Amino acid sequence: MRALSFLVWRRKAPDNLQVVDQTIPVRDGQIAVRMYTPDLQGPFPTIVYFHGGGFVLGSLETVDGACRDLCSSSGHGVISVDYRLAPEAPFPAAPNDCLDALNWVHHNAQSLAVDASRLYVAGDSAGGNLAAVTALQMRDSNPELIRGQILLYPVTHHYSYNTPSYSENAKGQGLTRNMMVWFWDLYYGGSAALADGQWTHPLSTPLAVDNLADLPPALVLTAELDPLRDEGVEYAERLSSCGVPVQHTLYACAQHGFIGTMGPTETHRRGIKEIVRWLDSQQTGAAI
Secondary structure (H helix, E strand, O other), X not given: OOOOOOOOOOOOOOOOEEEEEEEEEEOOEEEEEEEEEEOOOOOEEEEXXXXXXXXXXXXXXXXXXXXXHHHXXXXXXXXXXXXXXXXXXXXXXXXXXXXXXXXXXXXXXXXXXXXXXXXXXXXEOHHHHHHHHHHHHHHHHOOOOEEEEEEEOOOOOOHHHOOHHHHHOOOOOOOOHHHHHHHHXXXXXXXXXOOOOOXXXXXXXXXXXXXXXXXXXXXXXXXXXXXXXHHHHHHHHHHHHOOOOEEEEEEEEEEOOOOOOOOOOHHHHXXXXXXXXXXXXXXXXXXX
């Protein structure tokens, strides 16, 4: 049993989308995905979405409301990925699953009514980490596959990086420093991919990657009252300095989880609208 639980908000699918659950193959077995499809003529530009939860918690249910809002508001398909969680499946199981899921979507694009030329990766918190890591992996294997990356208050470094926001928001509103320590320790625990005392790895800490050039355009949203604020801001700045087109917004007075799990608040609605505007700009090439 998990020591913590997440608020789940879910509502009936709007009339303009369909929701289907499916099991897909990955290199170590099978995982579930939930596919949200607009009631429009496909093929659709599609967002492959990775939920948050510190690599330990979260599921298709915890981001169901956000994925429904994103699909119905944007006219994009959304495929939410139920990657394996630590400690039962420690690092690098999650990034492996996410990469395999993206490749599965690409390989099955025609039957899924997916426009393979307009694929995006997205995620909140730990899911933002996995979206960033997936974009990095695809840059080195199939750089044209991902059209853009949407990183919502992402984890980009290990807690030992200890940015000022880790201290300022240690007690947290929605997320605490102690929770992040617990998450990281479980995520890394038992991982054969890490040497003793190693806290950074290209598949877990994208902020520690030396070269962030040639990545797809990024939308990065961060929250002021969040331990992860500074590492998200720094990742956006690093991407921009490496020539990646970046739009970053720091949401004042917002706390961690304001889009993925906090429910349909005004800040959530603002965030969804910004994502939709950014997606529209990627289709037209216009600046926001």
